[in-house]
Amino acid sequence: MKEFLKTKGFKMTPQRELIFRSFFELDEHVSVDELYDRVRQQDNSIGYATVWRNLKLICKVGLAEEVNIGDGITRYDRITKVPHGHLFCTVCKGVTEINVEQLVGLLAQAANSRGFTPDSFKIEVQGVCDGCHGKVEGNGQ
Amino acid sequence: MKEFLKTKGFKMTPQRELIFRSFFELDEHVSVDELYDRVRQQDNSIGYATVWRNLKLICKVGLAEEVNIGDGITRYDRITKVPHGHLFCTVCKGVTEINVEQLVGLLAQAANSRGFTPDSFKIEVQGVCDGCHGKVEGNGQ
DNA sequence: TCGCCAAATGAAAACGATTTTCATTTTCAA
DNA sequence: TTGAAAATGAAAATCGTTTTCATTTGGCGA
Ligand SMILES: [Mn+2]
Ligand SMILES: [Mn+2]
Ligand SMILES: [Zn+2]
Ligand SMILES: [Zn+2]
Numbered sequence: 001m002k003e004f005l006k007t008k009g010f011k012m013t014p015q016r017e018l019i020f021r022s023f024f025e026l027d028e029h030v031s032v033d034e035l036y037d038r039v040r041q042q043d044n045s046i047g048y049a050t051v052w053r054n055l056k057l058i059c060k061v062g063l064a065e066e067v068n069i070g071d072g073i074t075r076y077d078r079i080t081k082v083p084h085g086h087l088f089c090t091v092c093k094g095v096t097e098i099n100v101e102q103l104v105g106l107l108a109q110a111a112n113s114r115g116f117t118p119d120s121f122k123i124e125v126q127g128v129c130d131g132c133h134g135k136v137e138g139n140g141q
Numbered sequence: 142m143k144e145f146l147k148t149k150g151f152k153m154t155p156q157r158e159l160i161f162r163s164f165f166e167l168d169e170h171v172s173v174d175e176l177y178d179r180v181r182q183q184d185n186s187i188g189y190a191t192v193w194r195n196l197k198l199i200c201k202v203g204l205a206e207e208v209n210i211g212d213g214i215t216r217y218d219r220i221t222k223v224p225h226g227h228l229f230c231t232v233c234k235g236v237t238e239i240n241v242e243q244l245v246g247l248l249a250q251a252a253n254s255r256g257f258t259p260d261s262f263k264i265e266v267q268g269v270c271d272g273c274h275g276k277v278e279g280n281g282q
Numbered sequence: 283t284c285g286c287c288a289a290a291t292g293a294a295a296a297c298g299a300t301t302t303t304c305a306t307t308t309t310c311a312a
Numbered sequence: 313t314t315g316a317a318a319a320t321g322a323a324a325a326t327c328g329t330t331t332t333c334a335t336t337t338g339g340c341g342a
Contacts, residue, residue: 006339009289010289010290011288011289011290011337011338011339012338012339013289013290013291013337013338014337015290015291015292016290031328032328032329033328045292046291046292047291047292047293048292048293049291049292049293049294049330049331050290050291050292052329052330053290053291053330056330066211068209068211070207070209070263072299072300072327072328073328074328074329085248087252087255087257087259089257090260096255096257098251098252098255099251100248102247103244103247103248106243106244107226107241107244107264107266108266110239110240111228111239111266111268114228114237114239114271115270115271115274116228116230116237116266116268116269116270116271117268117269117274118228118266118267118268119231119266119267119268119269120266120267120268121264121265121266121267122211122263122264122265122266122267123248123262123263123264123265124262124263124264125248125249125252125257125259125260125261125262125263126259126260126261126262126263127252127257127258127259127260127261128257128258128260129256129257130255130256130257133256133258147310150318151318151319152308152309152310152317152318152319153309153310154308154309154318154319154320155308156319156320156321157319157320172299173299173300174299186321187320187321188320188321188322189321189322190301190302190320190321190322190323191319191320191321193300193301194301194319194320195319197301213298213299213328213329214299215299215300
């Protein structure tokens, strides 16, 4: 990691190391707040801005990307080899990933046929996840 | 429209009428600011909050929905009979709609097979639109 | 190893879109 | 016509994000 960053022109610091490690360990769709809380458990002197800047950095060097599910909170998602979509449960707020290779192919085709050159795709489904059926709002009884 | 709102328990006002009419006339993916500017041309005494509240109302009564493309600005999009996706041009910020009926079918299938019950779908493609090829950043020549 | 300088950090302030508050006005059913 | 509930406009509050600034630190070259 240190070497990788060096090639990109960035330095390694204890804070950065902890933030990077925590981010990839968690392996979730994490917000700044969540990662901030997490790293604070290891080093409570780390500043919020540092966590924010390092999440931005992880994106800049191509290891993650921002995800907006529409609740106004930016989450950070590691980039996977194959593109994936998200199933967002409106009950438990959980995020599940689904393969969308085929879909993206069709989408790209549709876009191209209209003279549009795609850069990236966002495929998200809102609904209720398996575990949340039965405990839906109204009265879960 | 007045009747429709009455059945939902809301009153009609001159401001509301202007805002609703402007929104559906424009028929675009409009932000609060944009619609505010627009209605101001007809009645410059209308407040920003009123425009905001009425866009929210249009959503609440099921005639539109919020769209977040990731630039931090909420846009409002009338709801169409068939679901549609968006091609978002990162150069001119233009939004084009594409049919995604087929895609949504596949998506729903994939979601269901994982025990997930879909409510709504968000399908967005970022890239460069037809008109913006050639005037890309860097130096368009 | 030492010293330098660009990069990184932490605290605080600034930002900006969204949302709420509050006093006043308006709608509309009775 | 009248009163209660809803709507409005201006201003302030919110809140996640981003920037500023003084200080510290990493790491290369001497
Ligand atoms: Mn993901
Ligand atoms: Mn649309
Ligand atoms: Zn769930
Ligand atoms: Zn364009």
